[in-house]
Amino acid sequence: xxxxxxxxxxxxxxxxxxxxxxxxxxxxxxxxxxxxxxxxxxxxxxxxxxxxxxxxxxxxxxxxxxxxxxxxxxxxxxxxxxxxxxxxxxxxxxxxxxxxxxxxxxxxxxxxxxxxxxxxxxxxxxxxxxxxxxxxxxxxxxxxxxxxxxxxxxxxxxxxxxxxxxxxxxxxxxxxxxxxxxxxxxxxxxxxxxxxxxxxxxxxxxxxxxxxxxxxxxxxxxxxxxxxxxxxxxxxxxxxxxxxxxxxxxxxxxxxxxxxxxxxxxxxxxxxx
Amino acid sequence: xxxxxxxxxxxxxxxxxxxxxxxxxxxxxxxxxxxxxxxxxxxxxxxxxxxxxxxxxxxxxxxxxxxxxxxxxxxxxxxxxxxxxxxxxxxxxxxxxxxxxxx
Numbered sequence: 001x002x003x004x005x006x007x008x009x010x011x012x013x014x015x016x017x018x019x020x021x022x023x024x025x026x027x028x029x030x031x032x033x034x035x036x037x038x039x040x041x042x043x044x045x046x047x048x049x050x051x052x053x054x055x056x057x058x059x060x061x062x063x064x065x066x067x068x069x070x071x072x073x074x075x076x077x078x079x080x081x082x083x084x085x086x087x088x089x090x091x092x093x094x095x096x097x098x099x100x101x102x103x104x105x106x107x108x109x110x111x112x113x114x115x116x117x118x119x120x121x122x123x124x125x126x127x128x129x130x131x132x133x134x135x136x137x138x139x140x141x142x143x144x145x146x147x148x149x150x151x152x153x154x155x156x157x158x159x160x161x162x163x164x165x166x167x168x169x170x171x172x173x174x175x176x177x178x179x180x181x182x183x184x185x186x187x188x189x190x191x192x193x194x195x196x197x198x199x200x201x202x203x204x205x206x207x208x209x210x211x212x213x214x215x216x217x218x219x220x221x222x223x224x225x226x227x228x229x230x231x232x233x234x235x236x237x238x239x240x241x242x243x244x245x246x247x248x249x250x251x252x253x254x255x256x257x258x259x260x261x262x263x264x265x266x267x268x269x270x271x272x273x
Numbered sequence: 274x275x276x277x278x279x280x281x282x283x284x285x286x287x288x289x290x291x292x293x294x295x296x297x298x299x300x301x302x303x304x305x306x307x308x309x310x311x312x313x314x315x316x317x318x319x320x321x322x323x324x325x326x327x328x329x330x331x332x333x334x335x336x337x338x339x340x341x342x343x344x345x346x347x348x349x350x351x352x353x354x355x356x357x358x359x360x361x362x363x364x365x366x367x368x369x370x371x372x373x374x375x376x
Contacts, residue, residue, distance in 0.1 A: 018316075029323050036298050036319040039345060043299045046341025062306065064314025072313075073320035075280065157335045157343050164333070164345075 005236060007056045011041050014060050021070035025077060028166055033073060035163065037063065147200060149190025150183045155204045158183045162200055169200045180206040213267060215257030216250050221271050224250045234266040245272035283311055284325060285364075287318075288349055288357040291331060297344040298322070322347060330356055 015038055022030045044059045045051065063069070145165050150158040155171065162169045176184055185203035188194055211231050216224035221237065228235045245251050252270035255261060283305070290296060290304055301322070302315035312318055325331045330353035333345045349357070 029320075029327070032323045032326070033319045036322060036345070037316055039342070040299050040302060040315070040319070042342045043297065043338075043344060046338075062314065063302075063316035068314055069316040069320065072317035073323075076320045076324040154337065154343075157337065160335050160343060160345070 004051055007045075007051055007053060010053070010056055011045075011060070014041075014063075014066065018066040018069060021066040022073055025073055029073070029077070031166065032164065033069070037069070143196065144193050145196045145198070147186075147188050147190055147192045147194055147198075150186050150200075150202065151190070152178075153183050155181045155183055155202065158186075158202060166196055167194075167198060167200050169202055172201065172203045173206050174203055176205040178205045211261060213253070213255050213257055213259045213261060216253055216269065217257070219250050221248050221250065221269070224253075224269055228267050228269075233261070236266050236268045238268060238270050239273045240270050242272035247272050279311060282364075284321060284330075285357055285360040286311060287321060287325060288330060288353050288360075291347055291349040291353070292357065295334075295346040295348045297336075297346050299344075301347065325353070329353075 015034060018037060019030070019034055022033060025033070040063065041059060045056065048055050145167060147167065148158075148161045148165060150161065153161075159169065174184065176182070178184055182205050183202050184205055187201045188198065211233065213233065214227050214231055216227050219227065225235050240251070242251050249272055250269045251272050254268045255265075261267075286305065286308070287301065290301060296304070298319065299315075302312075302318040305312045305318055306315045322331065326333060326347075329350055332348045332350050334348065335343050336346050338344050
């Protein structure tokens with residue numbers, strides 16, 4: 001029996017390999033291809049009657065190997081007008097860390113706005129891009145991006161559009177009469193011509209709740225699960241043989257007790273066997 | 274051989290698939306992969322879509338899906354329609370010429 005987290009990891013692994021294979025492309029194109037493939041996987045998975053490993057592997061197999069996609073991308077890059085010089089690839093570990101940090105807020109947001117269950121966060125929404133790059137969606141002079149008009153849209157759709165244009169963003173939450181997750185304000189305004197490094201501020205209805213992770217080390221698995229669920233956190237268990245601990249007790253937790261995290265974040269508990 | 278012929282024609286196949294209706298990525302990728310010999314795998318469609326997008330022949334909009342995550346729908350642009358029309362006319366002549374010689 002495979003759980004959804006394993007399947008997410010399988011897909012994440014595929015996307016990571018694809019990202020590596022596409023390293024030679026201009027950042028905007030690379031980003032867009034990864035976005036599209038990620039969306040392909042999410043859409044195909046949402047149509048599955050059941051999330052089985054075989055079905056997910058089949059989706060990835062039909063996509064082709066990352067190398068195959070990269071070869072196709074290299075072919076598309078071939079004869080192109082020299083008007084847009086290739087930019088150096090700006091993907092470093094630091095950038096990835098920044099993306100993951102921003103992604104946590106997004107994940108919490110999606111968790112809050114989707115099923116609300118303890119399922120994993122859909123990975124169709126990639127973290128925002130913070131590296132400067134040309135716009136993928138509009139033809140504009142080099143170095144200028146047109147800010148999409150986002151007011152009234154659902155925040156996930158709005159963020160997707162910003163990611164597509166290569167703009168980074170911040171989210172501010174307010175209460176309002178609109179449905180939760182609606183973009184009520186944006187700055188700069190839609191249609192503005194801005195530098196690709198501009199950060200767009202979105203004001204969204206709803207609240208992002210952060211919680212403090214309680215200490216559950218030494219508790220039984222059931223007690224720990226109850227405590228974390230009560231705090232609004234998801235739980236994952238890893239079992240490990242531990243000679244000194246009573247079987248079934250929590251011997252380690254990540255993140256540590258006292259950490260502040262977004263609601264619905266997942267806490268991984270190591271349980272002695 | 275096939276790869277070269279494919280390379281010249283496939284982008285117009287994408288444009289033709291979008292002529293009557295907007296489609297999302299998975300739908301396009303599957304349609305092309307199912308057409309025998311057009312693409313080697315579904316994923317190879319995305320670099321092509323990225324280029325068509327960059328060249329302004331197609332356009333994309335996000336739409337909510339009743340079941341599942343939002344989908345990016347691709348739409349043919351005015352420039353895309355012009356390019357497709359030109360290709361169709363050339364293809365017709367080309368095919369007739371080659372067929373006549375091969376026959």
